Amino acid sequence: MPKHSEDAEKFLLAAKRSEIRALERLAESCELVTTVSDLVHQLQRERGISNIYLVSAGFRFSSLRAEQMQFSGKSADTFRQLLHDHYLQEGRCSNPRDMRLLNSIAYSLHGLDELEELRRHVDAFEVSALESTDAFCRLIAGLLSVVFEAADVADDPEVTRLLVALFNFMQAKEFSGQERAWGAIGFAGSQFDERLHQRLEQLQDCQRRSLEVFLEFAGDTEQARWQAIEDSDETRDLNRLRRVIAGLSNGEPIAAEVSEVWYQLATARIDSMHRLEDAMAARLLRVSRKRVADAQSELGHHYAQLQKMKSTDWSRLPALAVLFDPEVPGLYGRASTAGVPPLHGQSLAHSLYDLIRSQVAHIHRVSEELDETRRALTERKLIERAKGVLMRNLRLNEDDAYRTMQQRAMEMNLKLADVAAKIIEIGNRRGALDSDGGKSRPADAARGGSPA
Amino acid sequence: MPKHSEDAEKFLLAAKRSEIRALERLAESCELVTTVSDLVHQLQRERGISNIYLVSAGFRFSSLRAEQMQFSGKSADTFRQLLHDHYLQEGRCSNPRDMRLLNSIAYSLHGLDELEELRRHVDAFEVSALESTDAFCRLIAGLLSVVFEAADVADDPEVTRLLVALFNFMQAKEFSGQERAWGAIGFAGSQFDERLHQRLEQLQDCQRRSLEVFLEFAGDTEQARWQAIEDSDETRDLNRLRRVIAGLSNGEPIAAEVSEVWYQLATARIDSMHRLEDAMAARLLRVSRKRVADAQSELGHHYAQLQKMKSTDWSRLPALAVLFDPEVPGLYGRASTAGVPPLHGQSLAHSLYDLIRSQVAHIHRVSEELDETRRALTERKLIERAKGVLMRNLRLNEDDAYRTMQQRAMEMNLKLADVAAKIIEIGNRRGALDSDGGKSRPADAARGGSPA
Incomplete structure (x- = not known):
């Protein structure tokens, strides 16, 4: 195994430590x-x-x-x-x-x-x-x-x-x-x-x-x-x-x-x-502390695995695990992996590459879940902001602004968040014409873009 | 001014330093x-x-x-x-x-x-x-x-x-x-x-x-x-x-x-x-370095302002700037601020509250812009993920999966991202039935959810 692999190992661990710090x-x-x-x-x-x-x-x-x-x-x-x-x-x-x-x-x-x-x-x-x-x-x-x-x-x-x-x-x-x-x-x-x-x-x-x-x-x-x-x-x-x-x-x-x-x-x-x-x-x-503990035990697992790898015979490890991994797409449209020698057997399960792969999978799972949560959150924020635009531009009160949006959404067969995005877009164009689009009142931020 | 204000000041500066570090x-x-x-x-x-x-x-x-x-x-x-x-x-x-x-x-x-x-x-x-x-x-x-x-x-x-x-x-x-x-x-x-x-x-x-x-x-x-x-x-x-x-x-x-x-x-x-x-x-x-330089000069400005404040007569500063600020909504539906004494005059422009307010406005502006960018980005990611779901579940190739989504969006008069969200939702429900929904292949992450 080439000497440089130490760096890959360091970054694998740095990634996990970074997650722990975040948690x-x-x-x-x-x-x-x-x-x-x-x-x-x-x-x-x-x-x-x-x-x-x-x-x-x-x-x-x-x-x-x-x-x-x-x-x-x-x-x-x-x-x-x-x-x-x-x-x-x-x-x-x-x-x-x-x-x-x-x-x-x-x-x-x-x-x-x-x-x-x-x-x-x-x-x-x-x-x-x-x-x-x-x-x-x-x-x-x-x-x-x-x-x-x-x-x-x-x-x-x-x-x-x-x-x-x-x-x-x-x-x-x-x-x-x-x-x-x-x-x-x-x-x-x-x-x-x-x-x-x-x-x-x-x-x-x-x-x-x-x-x-x-x-x-x-x-x-x-x-x-x-x-x-x-x-x-x-x-x-x-x-x-x-x-x-x-x-x-x-x-x-x-x-x-x-x-x-x-x-x-x-x-x-x-x-x-x-x-x-x-x-x-x-x-x-409880949940947030458990997250930290879980991530810490995963880091411990990484260390143990790496230690174990160091005590095994390097020559038995696959030589081109990453670059010849048939599961990772390479050249677009390449027909099959039939021509590739079977580079990895059981030993792969304990390789550095395997650890990186499992961490990629972990990150992927968390990111997808987070994206879904964030999407819901962003939509909520858009609706709040659009309400603010309507209140300012049409001099509506909060409830009327909200109801106006709901009605538009029903009429246009659109999601409320999409109507909100359109309203903000139009509001921004108007705002660009005015010197101050009525944005950034401290009140909005202090309230966290919440109703009232 | 109460003694504790030092903490508010520290957090104002900590917020700016945190932005600098991020940049x-x-x-x-x-x-x-x-x-x-x-x-x-x-x-x-x-x-x-x-x-x-x-x-x-x-x-x-x-x-x-x-x-x-x-x-x-x-x-x-x-x-x-x-x-x-x-x-x-x-x-x-x-x-x-x-x-x-x-x-x-x-x-x-x-x-x-x-x-x-x-x-x-x-x-x-x-x-x-x-x-x-x-x-x-x-x-x-x-x-x-x-x-x-x-x-x-x-x-x-x-x-x-x-x-x-x-x-x-x-x-x-x-x-x-x-x-x-x-x-x-x-x-x-x-x-x-x-x-x-x-x-x-x-x-x-x-x-x-x-x-x-x-x-x-x-x-x-x-x-x-x-x-x-x-x-x-x-x-x-x-x-x-x-x-x-x-x-x-x-x-x-x-x-x-x-x-x-x-x-x-x-x-x-x-x-x-x-x-x-x-x-x-x-x-x-260039842009990313300029962002750092700008934030640093804003921090310098904060220091200078705070220094200046310390050399002025405290008694002339407003006593209830935050809690009686008529621009910040308090009790919902409170009729007017007519009954509130005019607590702030010119001196407000140099108060700690003013610095906090201006930073709130700054954060608000950046966050709104970032939300818009992220929304576009999240939609792109949703489309990529939905494409993957269709490729797996309907055994389509990439282009056919993409075209299928485009067609559904046109038929249903929906945004492509909304069709994608629906596909993922259905895919997730199916995935929950299977033991492995085909999620989290290292390939997807290595490719960053990109086409091919």
Whole structure:
């Protein structure tokens, strides 16, 4: 065997090590996502509690708020600590596509820094409940974008699917939280006007759409658990109350107890969602860590095989395994491999070439799976972007933009993603004429191209 | 400004550094591709020369072959040296998606190791011209897959387009070389039978398809240069000769001079292609290096801005820039930002938030462009994979598989890629029933999912 083969061997191992490093980084991102999921949940609670504190001029929830701020603070500390441990190490080999993840972290950290200031404003009643809610929503949107970016740059098919499912589920939960907040505002003002009805309806639409994507990417277990939540008594009761609210006309008086029931039912649903979210995060951690362990044991197998090869008689190994492999196409249209001497027998199973081949097969399998996941993801992103184009150019709201696309797709017998691609193409041409095509608002990125 | 902001600042800079690292790795891949392009060209020459050497039983091209082996060897050494310098450094931070690139390098290196052995077989006339050609084709296919992998994992939109264009152009050139070889075989045997005619036609089809993709991704300059080659006298003469050959019936005698003319015309075309290939490779290097330089100067700008901020009066900076930014959507459906105090004035333009925002915009722009490029690329890959499914399941040859798909797309008024996705879906379901769906042959990966 020629001396140079050492290089081929080195690259075989370098490829595997590169996969391990990628999977380790991915496992880190998953850990980060788990932490973010908890932090978002704590902030959602603080948002709700701060609201009631503000609305009651500090008479209600004062100590509960103090307690919740402790929880939020602890969760934020865990988040910051993890960031330090994983991402700010000297000489760290970051995933180059980390740029987007790292920038969304910078954004979120900046928002978290301001949380202190926001709390002081709440303490001093210098902001309204609506303003405070609004600010919390921005902070949460920033944190959700961290999850979105982690999902968007993941390179493992199963982990990507789980991350996309989790991100969309977190979105749905956030929309549920916003629906609860608007409902509470309606009850506090003792009336539901037309605009409030519309908002509630739209937020329910947003939840449905996020949940659709969640279901598209989630595994069987998560789908079943979600179905159980949907089939629960709580959801049935919540839906009934939603219909009652939708039926309230402008100015109609509402019993005070209904407000309490609304808050309880909405909260019960959000808490159920949080438990499913936790289970998904736990599975994500398990799966991503198992990937690393699997890849490490494959590397160990490679070493063992190479060691074994070195102790065997080289002369018995095939001399032209690669270049005369009849299974690999060579000259196009070459009739048969009949003229080629049978260069490889049993010994091939333990050759370097065999290891390279099996690794090619492994990469091929993973890449194909990943391509399929990414395709679904890219289509989702296209639809979101096209919606944005329609909203800007036709001055439509989000739901109308979405429905317009759906209708075009039906009329033209095209996939929604293909209609979206056409809309973006036309939008780009228009954008090239304007000085600024309305692109690249920080909002879009902070929201990760998500609805609302 | 709260103390923690240092973290947000660190992540802003980490994000930019991560982009720089990614672009540096990409520039390295581009350098590698340039080297591979030269090595492939040398091996294509050696393949042709070795052929004539073998056919003439060593009477012709003996010294030319010795000379060409020197050139090939030099080019291979450059390739190996570059690999050592860039990819086998201790503690190197590789791009995690490098796995595929590194494995295709391992495959190519193994093939290059065997080249020595192949040459000894040629020296001793132990292989036929056809077998030697076949072996060279496999080696070249392995090297082309290095280019394919580099294109497939690139993260910059313009560089990706250039790499995809270059890869497909190299493919087309390789098919031209194989067409030349089959033509020469026909002339050597003094007859063109039906199968040979078919092969030539199919190789011309393969060239056309690769060139279509090249034109889809290439820039204006490359497109114009290719048009000039297509419009040249040489191409006109070659096309005329192609028609003459296609008109030859089985066993018809051919004047010896025609063989020489065929070789000259085909070679002239390949040489023109090589010059365009060189120009593309040079542009690729320029563009990828400029990307690194640009990102580095942006990092410098960030540092300067942060420095300037530190020397200004902090109290004049906005206190709640992120959480009260009216441009970022917060609570869904929140009516207006009228109630929010005007927190930011001119000073915002020099805040940390402003830097984060501008980086978000930058990332957003690059990602959208990359998504578009990747979508086109994914569609191409889907079409290739679907072709493979049809070839296996319906026992079709490549061209018939392609035409079947085209016809279905027309009939169903669908995009070719959507038909391909359906075929793969059905194929996967079938594959799940079989124990092995015929997936993951090393050949597919070595060829980078390319035609032939």
